[in-house]
Each structure stands twice: as structure tokens, then as C-alpha cells.
Amino acid sequence: MAQYARSPAVAVIRLRNPPVNTLSFAVLQALEDGLEKADADPSVKAVMICGENGKFSAGADIRGFSSPNRPVKSLAALVSLIESSKKPVVAAIEGIALGGGLEVALGCHYRVAHVKARMGLPEVTLGLLPGAEGTQRLPRLIGVPAALDMITTGKHIPATEALKLGLVDEVVEENTVEAAIRLANKVIGQPLGPRRLSLKPVPKLPDMEAFLSQARVRVKKQAQGCLAPELCFQAVRAATQMPFADGVRRERELFMVLLSSGQARALQYAFLAERAAQKWTTPGGASWSSATPQPVRSAAVIGLGTMGRGIVTSLVKANIPVVALEQDLEYLNTGRKAVMLLLEREAMKMEVGAQTLDFHNPARLQFTVDFDSLRDVDLVIEAVFENMALKKEIFHKLSRICKPGALLCTNTSALNIDEIASATSRPQQVIGTHFFSPAHVMRLLEIIYGRHTSPTAIATAVQLAKALKKVGVVVGNCFGFVGNRMMFPYVQQAVFLLEEGSRPEAVDRVLEDFGFKIGPFRMSDLAGLDVGWRSRQGQGLTGPSVPAGTPARQRQGQRYSPLPDLLCESGRFGQKTGKGWYQYEKAGGRTATPDPWLHSLLAQYRDTHGIEPRFIDQEEILERCLFSLINEGFAILAEGIASGPEHLDVIYINGYGWPKHKGGPMFYASTVGLPRVLAKLHKYSEAHPDVPGLQPSAFLKKLAAVGNPPIKEWMSYLSQQSSRL
Numbered sequence: 001m002a003q004y005a006r007s008p009a010v011a012v013i014r015l016r017n018p019p020v021n022t023l024s025f026a027v028l029q030a031l032e033d034g035l036e037k038a039d040a041d042p043s044v045k046a047v048m049i050c051g052e053n054g055k056f057s058a059g060a061d062i063r064g065f066s067s068p069n070r071p072v073k074s075l076a077a078l079v080s081l082i083e084s085s086k087k088p089v090v091a092a093i094e095g096i097a098l099g100g101g102l103e104v105a106l107g108c109h110y111r112v113a114h115v116k117a118r119m120g121l122p123e124v125t126l127g128l129l130p131g132a133e134g135t136q137r138l139p140r141l142i143g144v145p146a147a148l149d150m151i152t153t154g155k156h157i158p159a160t161e162a163l164k165l166g167l168v169d170e171v172v173e174e175n176t177v178e179a180a181i182r183l184a185n186k187v188i189g190q191p192l193g194p195r196r197l198s199l200k201p202v203p204k205l206p207d208m209e210a211f212l213s214q215a216r217v218r219v220k221k222q223a224q225g226c227l228a229p230e231l232c233f234q235a236v237r238a239a240t241q242m243p244f245a246d247g248v249r250r251e252r253e254l255f256m257v258l259l260s261s262g263q264a265r266a267l268q269y270a271f272l273a274e275r276a277a278q279k280w281t282t283p284g285g286a287s288w289s290s291a292t293p294q295p296v297r298s299a300a301v302i303g304l305g306t307m308g309r310g311i312v313t314s315l316v317k318a319n320i321p322v323v324a325l326e327q328d329l330e331y332l333n334t335g336r337k338a339v340m341l342l343l344e345r346e347a348m349k350m351e352v353g354a355q356t357l358d359f360h361n362p363a364r365l366q367f368t369v370d371f372d373s374l375r376d377v378d379l380v381i382e383a384v385f386e387n388m389a390l391k392k393e394i395f396h397k398l399s400r401i402c403k404p405g406a407l408l409c410t411n412t413s414a415l416n417i418d419e420i421a422s423a424t425s426r427p428q429q430v431i432g433t434h435f436f437s438p439a440h441v442m443r444l445l446e447i448i449y450g451r452h453t454s455p456t457a458i459a460t461a462v463q464l465a466k467a468l469k470k471v472g473v474v475v476g477n478c479f480g481f482v483g484n485r486m487m488f489p490y491v492q493q494a495v496f497l498l499e500e501g502s503r504p505e506a507v508d509r510v511l512e513d514f515g516f517k518i519g520p521f522r523m524s525d526l527a528g529l530d531v532g533w534r535s536r537q538g539q540g541l542t543g544p545s546v547p548a549g550t551p552a553r554q555r556q557g558q559r560y561s562p563l564p565d566l567l568c569e570s571g572r573f574g575q576k577t578g579k580g581w582y583q584y585e586k587a588g589g590r591t592a593t594p595d596p597w598l599h600s601l602l603a604q605y606r607d608t609h610g611i612e613p614r615f616i617d618q619e620e621i622l623e624r625c626l627f628s629l630i631n632e633g634f635a636i637l638a639e640g641i642a643s644g645p646e647h648l649d650v651i652y653i654n655g656y657g658w659p660k661h662k663g664g665p666m667f668y669a670s671t672v673g674l675p676r677v678l679a680k681l682h683k684y685s686e687a688h689p690d691v692p693g694l695q696p697s698a699f700l701k702k703l704a705a706v707g708n709p710p711i712k713e714w715m716s717y718l719s720q721q722s723s724r725l
């Protein structure tokens, strides 16, 4: 709620709703009561609004947008009420002023911010727009270009930038509340008209029309199928074309369109799913609430290939001193140069000098070939290539060398954590940390616990993810873990579609139109086809270990497509060789062009195997790829490999380019409806009985049978199901 106090001529209203002072109905009501009380008291000459616990406000309660009693309408009315106060109102912004929180501050006549405060209108990231008149007030205060940038990107800006933009009047390093009270006392009696943003004109630009049309193109391009940025743009444009009251009406119309959209529901779900995924539990009973992380004051990275370089960069950026180790001086020097280049670029992007990151200082970043240098580090991340024997050899060494208590992490995308841990005398300290490439850019960190991994080790890895500004998702140990395990049937289905008559560019187009950043074939070419080839060789699916006489399209009792193997056998490894599912301008090129060679390979292949090609429509392409991925997700949930559907969705949004405004694969399944997903899987599996990945999982069948419960209830139906762990 809000607390009312006096200091002495200044009424102090403190927003209080832990942990981030969201604007619940009760808070808004208390704020309104406080304003009325201050207005009615002749000894009060000014008002100051601040937030409890060093935070102004994180805005409206995101959980409340789906509730019929949402307090959104009253927030706009309250902002107007603040602005129309006859006594000056000053906002004291500490910590955060976001969304509706910043809109409240925009209603105030003055704003004082702490130097560490951040401000923003992140509604666009929730599929909305600032609906409490923020799209009309902000451009009047800071001008159209800056307002449009903040509103269409949702970015948080630091107080120092806010001061430059004119968003705040003063930035202080010490007590913000005292500074705001001082300012409030100073401005008593001064005219408020010029401080009421609704009365100000929008600052003119030499050619507003030209600016807006260029901005619109930019916003559309960045939106990638998301509706909110375009509607945010329209609301700000309205501010440039209409008087304030009409602009507010337009803002409300646009807000209502977004509020009722599926995209807003998906984006709000994604926000909450990311928080839910931090609350990990294991089937053995370990949990985030009881496990305590160990401090990580130093780290080592073994292997300076693509992944290792990115991981070192991430650690340096997080201010964790790193020892980087390679097998010999030649690899070490190549790795060192590559890491330094990455760090120089990162320093430039962060607009801080190399000095701030301090990576030339050997106490911050040291390169070595000597395993003994790893003796004292708190954590080691092994990032050599995917070879079990090599990884076990390294872990055996680490187990002997590292200090007791050091966390031993393996960066792997599929290998068995228990087998790696078995090479050590301390399996409780071994954990999988699956980074995504490029590791200093991608937000996801899949954290894989083994049979013996301790809760402390899990909590430490989760804490590390936070320090690296990544989203850590804790999952169980199985082949491919969560992300890649769900990816296998998706890519596999895409390849079966080629056998049956489709082409890589047709399949990719459908999935890119759905919202994936790149389709499965472009993605495979980018990742390198040889990676999967080596893995299939290891599994005995291709190569010399396949028994003579095995039918070309059968493996281990199931239908198999050797098409990806045929490409690799012809030296087509994707972008790196200039040829894969597509052709590229050169080895290492990035522009994919459909390849007539591949089309004729497909035609020959179908001839050889007596396959009559057929036209496959977009619906079938989309459903077979997505529903087989989702189907695997249900199997993962049933096995206890992940704690809930949110975890799978967070993995897909942050690691696999799933369009956030579609909420993640499991959320998407819930919007399609589980009975429909099930019916389609039945249909496709009946049409292609020998194609793997299409037979519906038992858990999906169960949920459809109990009447398609909402996603948050799914896990409660697992209680009778057996857990694998």
C-alpha cells in the first residue's frame, strides 16, 4: 500500500508493495487517499512520492493483466490526478521506475533520481503499450525521437542518461528522498502550469513526417512479427498529430487491442516463466529454497575453441578473474588472440574502455598450458570438443588437482554427466553447463545435474548464470538434455519431409514465417552438419559400425533418413564448407541460396527408394515439425527431466530462437489446445506409422483426456505418473 507522513510542509507518500512496489489496486487507492489528504491539509504545501525498500515502482502487476479486476483504468486517472494537484508533487526515484511506475513519475511535476536508478517503459516487451498516458506525456518531455526509442524498445535507461534527456530534473548520489523533499520545499509557490506535461506541446522536428516514416520502417524491422512495437509507434505518432486528450483516447484504443491479443498473453507468460524457471527443484527433493550457492571468486576455462572463447569473455565481463587453459602453446596463442579480439569488441559495445574490463591484467585474465594453475580456482568450466574419453581424462586430472570444494563444470550439449563425473572422486561437485553459441551473447545456460550432483553445486551454477547475466535453467541428465532432445525430432521431421517431396527452402520458409529466426536447415548449415554426423557415428547410426545388410532407411528398428549422412559424405558440412542444405557464396559465407545440386540429389534419392514425391502444404510442414518437438517436451516432463513446462519454454525462447510472442513451445501447445495437438499427431502417425516422433506421448494423451487443463495445472496431473529419477 502507501504510507503517508509529513516532513513538515511536505506530505510524503511511500509506495509499499514488496518486492518491487507494483501498483496493485490497494496501492493505487492508498496513493489516491494520500493525495486527497495532502490536498485537504492547508499546512501541506507540497507532496513527495517515493517507494519502499529503495525501489520506486516496477509498474502494474503483470499477473493482474489476465484478471478481470485489473486496475489499469484507475492508474491513468491517478496520473492525471497527480498532475492536476495544486501543490507541487515531486517523485523521488530510487532503484527502478518502470512502466506504470514511470507513468506515475511523469504525472509528478518534478523528478529526482538516484544515480543508480533505472527508468523505462517496458510494456512493449509484455505485448502492451504504456497505457496510463505515457505515450502522450513522454514525447512532450523528452522529444519524439528519444520517447519513441524508449517506448518501442522498452529499454531501461540509467539515471545519468535520463538527466541528459530531461526525463529527470536532478540526479543525486546520496539520499534521494531528502533531495526530493529539499526540491519540494524549494518549488513551493512556483507556477505549476509549465510543469504539467499534458499542457506542453510536443517539441517540433525540422521534418517530423520524414522522421516518423523512417522510424516506422525501423520499428517494423525490429518487431519480427510482434504487434506491440507498431502500435507503440502509432500511439507516439498520435501525440505528434493530436491534442493531448485525443492522443490519450487513441492510446487507449490501441492499448485495448494489445491487451486482448494472444501475443500479450504469450509475452506476459514468458516474463513470468523466466522467473518461475529460477525456482528449480529436483525429483530427489533438492530445491532453490533450501540450497545455498558457494561464492565464485575465480574461474578457469579449459579449451579455447569457439565455446571456450565465448565463456572466457562472459566471465571477464562479469568481473570474475579467469585462468584460460589450452593443450599446447600453439592452440593457446590462437585462443588468446581470439579472446582478446572478442573482449575488445565487447568493451566497445559496452562503451567502456578495455581498462574498465581490465582484461590485459594477468590477475584478471591469465593464459596457460599448465593444469597446476587451476589449483586454487573456485570453479572450472571444461569446454573441449564433444569426446567422452577426452572429457573423462580431463575430469580425472581436475579431481586430483583442484582444491576441495571447487565446482567442476562440463560444457556439453548431449554427453552423459554421470559418466563424466565417474572419472572423478567428487561426483557431487560435477555439473553440466550447456552454453549456447556464441557463449558471450546467448542468454541461455542449461544446467544439468547428475545422479550425485549436490544441491550446493546446482545453486552455485544457477548463481553463476545470474552473474553472467544469463538465464540458467536446471534440468536432469538425459541424451540431449532438454533443448537438443526436443530439437532432434523437429529436425528429423524436417528431413523426412524432404524425403516425401518438400525442399529445404520450403520447410525453412514455413518455420521462419512462424517466427523462428532461422529454419531447421539454415540452422543445421550454420551449426555444421558434421556435428550431428559425428554424433550419429558415435551412436552407431551411420558409418562403419552399421552392420552390413542394414536397409538404408532403417536403423535400430525404426525409420531413418540417411540424407544428412549423404551430404556429409560429399563433404557438405554447411556454411563452413560453402555447401550444405544450401549453397553459399564461399566457404564460411552466410548467404544461403537454394541449390540445384541438392534438388537433384533429392530427386535421385526418391527414385532410388521408390518414393513418389507429393506436394506437402504449409500446415503439414508446421505441424509435423512443431508437434513432434512439443510431443518430446511432454515426454521430458513425464520423466521428471524438467520441473515444469515454463522451463522448456524459457529454454526454447532463449536458446533456440523460438518467437517470444508465441510464448514457447509448451505455451503454444496450450493455445492450440492439447486435444488438437493430439489429434494431429494421431493423424500424421497413422499416415506414416514407421516415422519416429509422431506417436503421441502418454502424458499428452493423459492431459487431453482430462479435458485440456490450463498450462499451470499440467504438472499436478503427473502425480500418478512414474518419475524416472
Ligand SMILES: CCCCCCCC/C=C\C=C\CC(=O)SCCNC(=O)CCNC(=O)[C@H](O)C(C)(C)COP(=O)(O)OP(=O)(O)OC[C@H]1O[C@@H](n2cnc3c(N)ncnc32)[C@H](O)[C@@H]1OP(=O)(O)O
Pocket: 019, 020, 022, 058, 059, 060, 061, 062, 063, 072, 073, 075, 076, 096, 098, 099, 100, 101, 122, 123, 126, 128, 130, 131, 132, 252, 255, 256, 272, 275, 276
Ligand atoms: C477502458 C480501458 C482503459 C485502458 C487504460 C489502460 C491503462 C494502462 C495502465 C497501466 C499500464 C501499466 C503497464 C505496466 O506497468 S506493465 C509492467 C511494466 N513493468 C515491467 O515490465 C517490470 C518488470 N519487472 C522487471 O523488469 C524486473 O522484475 C525488475 C523490476 C527490474 C526487478 O528485477 P530483479 O531484481 O532481477 O528481480 P525479478 O525479476 O526476479 O523480480 C522480483 C520479483 O518481482 C516480481 N515482479 C517484478 N516486476 C513485476 C511486475 N511488474 N508485476 C508482477 N510481478 C513483478 C517478479 O515476478 C519476481 O517475483 P517472483 O520471484 O515471485 O517471481
